[in-house]
Amino acid sequence: MGFHVSKRSRSGRSAIPFLRTFLFIVFALGEAAAHASTEAVLERAYRDFTAFLEGEFDNQEQYYFDRNLELPPEVRHPRNHL
Numbered sequence: 001m002g003f004h005v006s007k008r009s010r011s012g013r014s015a016i017p018f019l020r021t022f023l024f025i026v027f028a029l030g031e032a033a034a035h036a037s038t039e040a041v042l043e044r045a046y047r048d049f050t051a052f053l054e055g056e057f058d059n060q061e062q063y064y065f066d067r068n069l070e071l072p073p074e075v076r077h078p079r080n081h082l
Contacts, residue, residue: 057081 050057058081066076 059077059079060081062077063079
């Protein structure tokens with residue numbers, strides 16, 4: 001008694017396109033969830049880091065050089081003065 005796996009469904013159509021679409025949706029949703037959780041972790045780490053600093057902190061040089069080098073707005077650092 002053998003076990004046979006067919007690539008065709010009962011209707012005669014291939015199940016591969018459905019499987020590809022299903023996996024794409026699963027991976028896309030997983031990626032979105034991972035990105036959201038990464039953002040939350042980075043926010044918490046940033047709050048913990050700034051609480052650890054004593055005195056004043058200012059990233060004026062980083063802010064200045066980001067603009068001086070004409071970096072795209074999506075990669076520029078915001079100005080932080082704590």
